[in-house]
Amino acid sequence: MSAILVVNSGSSSFKYQLIEMTTEEVLASGLVERIGEAMGHTKHTSAAGSAELDLPIANHTQGFQAMLDAFETNGPSLVEHAPVAVGHRVVHGGKRFFEATVVTDLVKINIQDLAELAPLHNPANLEGISAAQHAFPAVPHVAVFDTAFHSTLSPAAYTYAIDKELADRHRVRRYGFHGTSHKFVSEAAAEFLGRPFGDTKTIVLHLGNGASACAVSDGRSVETSMGMTPLEGLVMGTRSGDLDPAVLFHLHRKTGMTFDELDTLLNRGSGILGLSGRGDMRDMIAAANGGDADAGAALDVYLHRLKHYVGAYAAQLGRVDAIVFTAGVGENTPLIRAGALEGLGILGIEIDARRNESSERGARLISTDSSRVAVLVIPTNEELEIARQTLAVI
Missing domain, CATH: 3.30.420.40 (ATPase, nucleotide binding domain)
Structure with a gap:
């Protein structure tokens, strides 16, 4: 078995899927939301059906504990389907990340540094990574960047026509987003067409x-x-x-x-x-x-x-x-x-x-x-x- 847990973390919520990669079957999916509010909410869907719960969720770490509890109560078992890795969506990789990357302390520092380019997203992505590392400390965590697929843009395509020195100093250029979706769909299109x-x-x-x-x-x-x-x-x-x-x-x-x-x-x-x-x-x-x-x-x-x-x-x-x-x-x-x-x-x-x-x-x-x-x-x-x-x- 080779299950991957995929996490998409926002500032007050995160979505997740547990995917068995041998068959690419989704074993479970869920949402933990209203993190930091008076009352949080979880929804977990598996072969056993859907289960929802309202409970206080002070932070992302507690949110991951709520997710683990949902797996234990509603399945599938994370013992039988233990994830071999956790994949994280990260919005902005700047010029530094052009492919999926195993998360290290240095990688986390770089994601935080790039937060000025995606202030609503990168800090929230980091919160999810840290909470997931606490919940799954024994497996590798991998950051997959929305911008990475577009790292192949030519200078003619990514350059804005403003003062070059100013643009370089402040990282002003086209990066592009939705890259994970564009890669999946364009590859699927080629396969569809043979x-x-x-x-x-x-x-x-x-x-x-x-x-x-x-x-x-x-x-x-x-x-x-x-x-x-x-x-x-x-x-x-x-x-x-x-x-x-x-x-x-x-x-x-x-x-x-x-x-x-x-x-x-x-x-x-x-x-x-x-x-x-x-x-x-x-x-x-x-x-x-x-x-x-x-x-x-x-x-x-x-x-x-x-x-x-x-x-x-x-x-x-x-x-x-x-x-x-x-x-x-x-x-x-x-x-x-x-x-x-x-x-x-x-x-x-x-x-x-x-x-x-x-x-x-x-x-x-x-x-x-x-x-x-x-x-x-x-x-x-x-x-x-x-x-x-x-x-x-x-």
């Missing part, structure tokens, strides 16, 4: 509340839409995506908005929420279909930006074998898939309306048989990708 991963050119559209595009050429990320932070690129649930930087100067001068207020505006009060008043894509589409003008305009902006990136990445790749939709919106919203690729027959892209509207789940083809570019829907599985990379490292 092509070698090293000879496949793919555009992956990871569309959830956070959204990013990635051009993958022969197994390597060569372009991606998110930048130094996850704010750049596509229109998202609450993030603006691409924006003229002078907008910030203008708003500051006109309204007196502070840097923190502008940060909050662009990250939490923009995107489809800012345009339509609705932060959930399903609600926005329902409103647009009902004749709401703001929701309809927001949908147009969202699709316009998507199409822009598809065209730009097709130009960068030179040849496109597949366009792949993934994540919550990408996997479940036929209107978005059709709208993003409408009118792109010039690139050899033809959507089959019946296939696109099908209620089928799992990896599937939604383009016509005559389409020069395959259009696929492939569910992402970041936990499995983290587990695979963790097992490969150890």
Whole structure:
């Protein structure tokens, strides 16, 4: 048996999966949330069913104890399925981490140092690592970085055109995110098409509340839409995506908005929420279909930006074998898939309306048989990708 425990830790919660790597079967999954509040909450799902519990959880260490108690009570046994390693999602690896890495004290120091680039994520990821090391002290812990897959970007792709010395001193460049998902999905697309991963050119559209595009050429990320932070690129649930930087100067001068207020505006009060008043894509589409003008305009902006990136990445790749939709919106919203690729027959892209509207789940083809570019829907599985990379490292 070779089970891997995968942990995705936030500041007040963490998710986990125990995966048996021989079969890649999920033996158990769960969520520990509301850490540090008056009353915490756990949910644990295994072959025995789902069990939920409310109890005080003061910190992540107590959260991991609650997880261990859930395994003991509801299974499976961590004696029979003892994890050989724990894989951790870490958001920002900067320029220092370009592959999954066994966690050492030095690695933890570097993750903390990179927290200035991801202040909401890296410290929380570290809390999860420390708590997990306390719960599982005898096994290796592996950090898998969201940015790592994009370490293959060329200088032309990752460089911002500002003063070079200033940029170097303050680590200003494009890093990209969702790399674990982009790697999993682009590799799965090559397998679906029966092509070698090293000879496949793919555009992956990871569309959830956070959204990013990635051009993958022969197994390597060569372009991606998110930048130094996850704010750049596509229109998202609450993030603006691409924006003229002078907008910030203008708003500051006109309204007196502070840097923190502008940060909050662009990250939490923009995107489809800012345009339509609705932060959930399903609600926005329902409103647009009902004749709401703001929701309809927001949908147009969202699709316009998507199409822009598809065209730009097709130009960068030179040849496109597949366009792949993934994540919550990408996997479940036929209107978005059709709208993003409408009118792109010039690139050899033809959507089959019946296939696109099908209620089928799992990896599937939604383009016509005559389409020069395959259009696929492939569910992402970041936990499995983290587990695979963790097992490969150890």
